Amino acid sequence: VQESSGKKRNKESSDEAPIAVHEFPSDLFTTDERRKGAVALHILAALYMFLALAIVCDEYFVTALEKICEKLDLSEDVAGATFMAAGSSAPELFASVIGVFITHGDVGVGTIVGSAVFNILCIIGVCGIFAGQVVILTWWAVFRDSTYYILSVLALIAFIYDEKIVWWESLILVLMYMGYILVMKFNSSMQRFFTGAKSKKNVANGNAAASSEMEDVKPTKEYSRGSVVMVDEIMHDSPSKFRFPEAGLRVMVTSHFGPKTRLRMASRLIITEKLVQAANGVETQVIDGKVEIENGNVPEDKPTEEPENITISPFHIPRGIGSKLKWLISWPLLLMLFVTIPNCAKPRWEKFFMLSFFLATVWIAVFSYFMVWMVTIIGYTLGIPDVIMGITFLAAGTSVPDCIASLIVARQGLGDMAVSNTIGSNVFDILVGLGAPWAIQTMCVSYGSEVMINSKGLLYSVVLLLGSVALTVLGIHVNKWRLDTKLGIYVLVLYAIFLCFSVMIEYNVFTFVNLPMCMEE
Numbered sequence: 001v002q003e004s005s006g007k008k009r010n011k012e013s014s015d016e017a018p019i020a021v022h023e024f025p026s027d028l029f030t031t032d033e034r035r036k037g038a039v040a041l042h043i044l045a046a047l048y049m050f051l052a053l054a055i056v057c058d059e060y061f062v063t064a065l066e067k068i069c070e071k072l073d074l075s076e077d078v079a080g081a082t083f084m085a086a087g088s089s090a091p092e093l094f095a096s097v098i099g100v101f102i103t104h105g106d107v108g109v110g111t112i113v114g115s116a117v118f119n120i121l122c123i124i125g126v127c128g129i130f131a132g133q134v135v136i137l138t139w140w141a142v143f144r145d146s147t148y149y150i151l152s153v154l155a156l157i158a159f160i161y162d163e164k165i166v167w168w169e170s171l172i173l174v175l176m177y178m179g180y181i182l183v184m185k186f187n188s189s190m191q192r193f194f195t196g197a198k199s200k201k202n203v204a205n206g207n208a209a210a211s212s213e214m215e216d217v218k219p220t221k222e223y224s225r226g227s228v229v230m231v232d233e234i235m236h237d238s239p240s241k242f243r244f245p246e247a248g249l250r251v252m253v254t255s256h257f258g259p260k261t262r263l264r265m266a267s268r269l270i271i272t273e274k275l276v277q278a279a280n281g282v283e284t285q286v287i288d289g290k291v292e293i294e295n296g297n298v299p300e301d302k303p304t305e306e307p308e309n310i311t312i313s314p315f316h317i318p319r320g321i322g323s324k325l326k327w328l329i330s331w332p333l334l335l336m337l338f339v340t341i342p343n344c345a346k347p348r349w350e351k352f353f354m355l356s357f358f359l360a361t362v363w364i365a366v367f368s369y370f371m372v373w374m375v376t377i378i379g380y381t382l383g384i385p386d387v388i389m390g391i392t393f394l395a396a397g398t399s400v401p402d403c404i405a406s407l408i409v410a411r412q413g414l415g416d417m418a419v420s421n422t423i424g425s426n427v428f429d430i431l432v433g434l435g436a437p438w439a440i441q442t443m444c445v446s447y448g449s450e451v452m453i454n455s456k457g458l459l460y461s462v463v464l465l466l467g468s469v470a471l472t473v474l475g476i477h478v479n480k481w482r483l484d485t486k487l488g489i490y491v492l493v494l495y496a497i498f499l500c501f502s503v504m505i506e507y508n509v510f511t512f513v514n515l516p517m518c519m520e521e
Contacts, residue, residue, distance in 0.1 A: 021380040023103045024373045034381040042374045042381075049371035050397040052333050053091045053364065058401065060337060061090060061360040063345045067353035082181060086432070089425060091398040093433045094368035095390075100437040101445075102369075103376060103386070105454060109160075110390020111398065112433045113461050116426040117391070118399045120472055121495035123422045126403055127410035128488020135415030135483040137476060140191050145423040146473045148180055152430045153466045160459055165451040167442035173435030180427050262417050263425075267405035270412055314338050337363065371397070387458055388506050392499065415483040419476075423469070457505040464498050 021027075029038040065083040074083070086093065092115050099108025155176060159169040183190070314334035318327050327334075341363065342349035344356040371394070379389035402425070406418040438451050453459075472491055479487045504510060 021376050024376060027377055031381060034377070039378055039381045042378050046371055046374035046378065046393070046397070049367050049374065050091075050400065051330060052367045053371065053398070054401045055330060055333055056337055056341075056360055056363045056367065057090050060341050060343065060356060061364060063343070064353050064357035064360055067344050067350070068357060071353070086428070089428050089433060090364050091368060091371075092429050093436070094364055095372055095394060095398065096433045097365075097437045098369055098372045099390075100441050100451060103372065104452075105376075105386045108372075108390070108437070109434060109453065109458060110387035110461075111394040112390075112429045113458070113465055114391030114395025115399050116429055117465055117468055117495065117498050118395045119402065119422040119426055121468055121491045121498065122396075123399070123403045123406045124419060124472065124483070125488045125490075125492035125495065127406050127415070127418050128483050128491070129485050130407055130488075131410040131415070131483065133411075133413065135410065135413060137415055137419055137481040137483055139481055140195060141416055141420040142423065142473060142476060142481075143194075144183065144187070144190070145420055145427065146469060148183060149423055149427050149430075150466065150469055152176060152427055153462065153469065156430055156434070157459065157462050157466065160453050160462065163453045163456065163459075165438045165442065165453070167439070167448065170435050170438035170442055170451075173431045174439050177428065177431035177435065180431065262420070263402065263405050263409060266412075266414055266417055267408040270408055385506050386454075387461070388503055391461060391502050410483070419483065457502075460505045461502045464501055468494055468498055 027034070029041075034042070065086070069083050092112050095111045096108030099105055099111070152173075155173065159165060159173070314331055318324060341359045342352045342356050344350050344353040349356070375389050375394050376386065378384075378393070379386060402422075406422065410418045441451055442449050471494055475487060475490050476483075479490075
């Protein structure tokens with residue numbers, strides 16, 4: 001019976017689009033039951049996996065990567081463009097890995113393409129509308145990241161045009177990312193060369209609004225050593241202002257680090273300061289170089305323990321109705337991660353950073369697997385192609401944490417950091433998120449093999465992605481490098497147009513690009 005059903009499936013797949021849902025374990029519900037309402041449970045499960053990925057990435061994975069960079073004594077810019085970029089783009093990367101090695105479908109490519117468009121259009125739009133102020137952008141960061149990004153997208157278009165990826169194409173994508181690391185390494189020298197003047201402010205790529213608020217971040221003299229030494233020297237220069245966590249976060253919002261790293265650390269820094277102020281009920285008071293009151297208690301002398309770690313503990317109920325609700329929903333995840341992953345941000349677990357890194361990677365892989373599984377079932381039940389689910393649902397879910405972080409920093413005037421993140425982080429997603437799994441499959445797992453691109457419409461979506469980047473940069477230029485409500489509405493309209501065209505292309509509205517989905521009763 002199994003043999004005959006297998007032959008039947010192979011026969012069907014030759015005439016219709018392949019079914020990725022067969023690559024996962026059998027679902028508890030039948031297709032008919034899911035159509036009658038059980039699919040809602042799968043949607044809730046997928047949303048919960050988005051939350052799980054956000055928690056494990058931000059609170060454990062990124063922290064472990066910081067420790068690895070510290071131990072390897074990497075320069076800040078190289079660390080930001082490699083390890084830190086990998087930490088914040090982990091959900092997209094693992095979705096791509098699952099798409100290549102498990103489902104053999106386009107869900108991973110669709111997720112990265114959709115996430116790229118979401119980052120550029122939706123996040124900039126949200127920041128422009130809700131920032132509450134007009135933020136002046138500097139042209140260098142946008143020019144640098146968008147130029148390299150356009151080159152990356154052009155390479156992707158050239159490689160997927162024949163609907164297959166061979167080993168040397170995946171290798172070129174990975175090597176292009178090595179080139180991006182070099183660009184970040186010599187960013188300051190290139191900026192001086194192209195702008196003709198040395199930037200006086202070294203925060204958020206020279207944003208004046210950011211510099212006015214954080215100008216005390218920059219050390220009083222130039223440093224050429226690792227980030228840990230810089231943190232120690234900042235503390236030594238300003239003993240009455242910073243403890244180790246605050247000094248570390250302030251170093252990591254400088255332009256030495258990659259765009260997504262600066263964004264995440266700046267949002268953490270802002271949230272941390274707000275939390276401490278809220279806990280005190282007054283402005284933060286500093287006595288003898290330490291915060292006097294923290295969460296209503298006199299803190300112990302543990303200079304490396306970060307205040308925000310208290311708020312994610314499964315044994316500490318936060319203040320505020322919204323925070324309590326989120327804590328209650330997240331409690332099973334918090335408890336599970338608290339028990340299984342040593343938090344290397346705490347002094348007693350600091351030396352176990354490699355174990356934290358490994359276990360966090362395992363959990364990210366598990367959560368990503370369940371996320372893609374649920375999304376595949378949802379798409380199959382509703383008759384939606386994998387690419388559409390990747391471009392819309394998965395892309396938005398994996399990018400929401402960055403959207404929130406971008407809005408937080410944009411409201412503080414750090415517009416450059418938000419915009420630079422939206423474009424710069426996509427370089428990693430395309431070159432490594434797609435290039436690395438393709439390279440592993442075609443060069444290591446099965447040398448000389450090919451990765452097939454099932455959806456012909458994906459090429460059109462990538463071309464639309466290229467157009468969205470060009471139109472966004474053009475819009476910023478025409479708007480005189482200001483991030484405001486007008487620019488925000490413009491890019492959100494572009495995002496709506498992109499989604500409409502992508503969906504219509506996948507459903508063969510304009511031309512025949514996809515075979516019909518194989519549906520089973």
